[in-house]
Amino acid sequence: MRILFLGYWGLNDGLTTSTVFPHLRILQERPDVEAIRLVTIERSAEAQAELIFAPGFAVTKISFEPLRSKPSSNVIFNKIEDFTRFPAELIKQVAEFRPDLILARGAPAGALAYLVWQKTKLPFYVESFEPHADYMLESGVWRAYDPRYLFQRHWETKQKQLALGLMPVAENYRQELIREGVPAGRIVTVPCSVDATAFTFDAGARARVRQQLGWPAGAVVGVYVGKFGGIYYDAEAFQVFKAAAAHFGAAFRLIILTPDAEAEVRAKLAAIGVGAEQAFVIKAPHAEVPDYLSASDFAFATIKPAPCRLFCSAIKIGEYWASGLPVLVTPGVGDDSAIIEAEGGGAVFDLSQPGSVPTALARLAALLQSPTHRHDIRKLAVKYRSVGRATEAYDLLLAARPA
Structure with missing residues (x-):
């Protein structure tokens, strides 16, 4: 053939x-x-x-x-x-x-x-x-x-x-x-x-990346991978980042891996009060993404809700899960939003519902308290994204x- x-x-x-x-x-x-x-x-x-x-x-x-x-x-x-x-x-x-x-x-x-x-x-x-x-x-x-x-x-x-x-x-x-x-x-x-093996959590990479960034071991790090705008939230995504910063306080740090212009992303972060010392922005080769996910504690999937979004499958969610990261996601994203709600792979927020983001962040923070959460969440990648x-x-x- x-x-x-x-x-x-x-x-x-x-x-x-x-x-x-x-x-x-x-x-x-x-x-x-x-x-x-x-x-x-x-x-x-x-x-x-x-x-x-x-x-x-x-x-x-x-x-x-x-x-x-x-x-x-x-x-x-x-x-x-x-x-x-x-x-x-x-x-x-x-x-x-x-x-x-x-x-x-x-x-x-x-x-x-x-x-x-x-x-x-x-x-x-x-x-x-x-x-x-x-x-x-x-x-x-x-x-x-x-x-x-x-x-x-x-x-x-x-x-x-x-x-x-x-x-x-x-x-x-x-x-x-x-x-x-x-x-x-x-x-x-x-x-x-998703190649679950390639994205397996690496404690050594976690410590190395955090040391390179000058971030403490106890920082609570959120990560976002991808573009802003189009089928993804833009200004709204930064408001979600702002809410996460408010929820986790001084411990919050943010990694953004994006092809978008760094200066534009930095300006949007500054507008929501997230300074250069709290955020790292880079266009990273795909081979480097697993290390940045290992350095993180949870992930953002700020995909615009729409009726046909039920029919999609975001590669980033599979990669997040493979690293054991709980995902903050919008409702109706393929099969994944329902999986997250049913099987504990993160938390779902809906910007049309007042109070939804703080509630989802609280649920996500509770997941982080489990000592086995990375191991448990990785199973979702193996089960659904093999x-x-x-x-x-x-x-x-x-x-x-x-x-």
């Missing part, structure tokens, strides 16, 4: 490292897989850079060929140009590589796979399948008249109809797809996988594909 694996992020993007590479490892180890062609989409400076595929494991079956986006000051025109040019480039790759199927990571990549199918009838599967168009609409990033929304929603409908297999990231969405008429046999739930879920999905869907 020859597989063209189509991602939607750049080779060096944290999402590629955390979500694509683990699945490439699984596929490469399958005896029925002869070769894999990884295709990423490179934007901004990376679009012109020399890229070397070296994910940290022995590459025996994988080749790499990026799609390079043309620079444009207009985001809409840029994306439209991508979706008119990239299918033709992918068709050329199909002719050269001769894959048996396309495996697309995410609904936007699935849209490209569908556009290739239109011309070639090459079978395709979509993992990490989510209602991306509705995410962007409900988050206020796109408008209902935005061409990106209209096209993406149409292409998602086609993926539901034509993909040989869909791997939604939440059981909530699998059930919704079945209600919409997608045959249950074509759907397997695969939450965003890469074994992806292995099982590939076994089911790829084995059932037509000869």
Whole structure:
């Protein structure tokens, strides 16, 4: 079997490292897989850079060929140009590589796979399948008249109809797809996988990072990983940080690992009274994230609530759990908010409910008092985010594909 694996992020993007590479490892180890062609989409400076595929494991079956986006000051025109040019480039790759199927990571990549199918009838599967168009609409990033929304929603409908297999990231969405008429046999739930071993709590890293930051061993450290804005809270997130600082008092410290401009983040922290001595802000390589999580005591997942958020799976929550961190999260985030409430993996807050944040912080602080809380919470990552879920999905869907 020859597989063209189509991602939607750049080779060096944290999402590629955390979500694509683990699945490439699984596929490469399958005896029925002869070769894999990884295709990423490179934007901004990376679009012109020399890229070397070296994910940290022995590459025996994988080749790499990026799609390079043309620079444009207009985001809409840029994306439209991508979706008119990239299918033709992918068709050329199909002719050269001769894959048996396309495996697309995410609904936007699935849209490209569908556009290739239109011309070639090459079978395709979509993992990490989510209602991306509705995410962007409900988050206020796109408008209902935005061409990106209209096209993406149409292409998602086609993926539901034509993909040989869909791997939604939440059981909530699998059930919704079945209600919409997608045959249950074509759907397997695969939450965003996490390498639980890589994110295991490391006491040595905890002490080392805190010493480097000049923070005392008794500090109560919260950590936030990711961007601000879009599908995530922005100004509201900093108000939650402010509430945490008030709750834990002088002991509170904050680590923010973000690609956002440090000066902008620092200015927002200063506005809520969190000074430079209390916070550390950096754009950290994904390989360094586990050490910062080990140095922390709890984590923030300030994801904007929206109806379709029930169908998502935040990779950061799985990584937080793998390190044993209780998570402060909004309601209705995939299957995770319900898991947190039922199994003690953190606390849920709702900004529309007065007093919800202090209540959630109190619940989280109580969890921290348990001497086994890191061990107990890590079990959630093993139970719900194991890469074994992806292995099982590939076994089911790829084995059932037509000869």
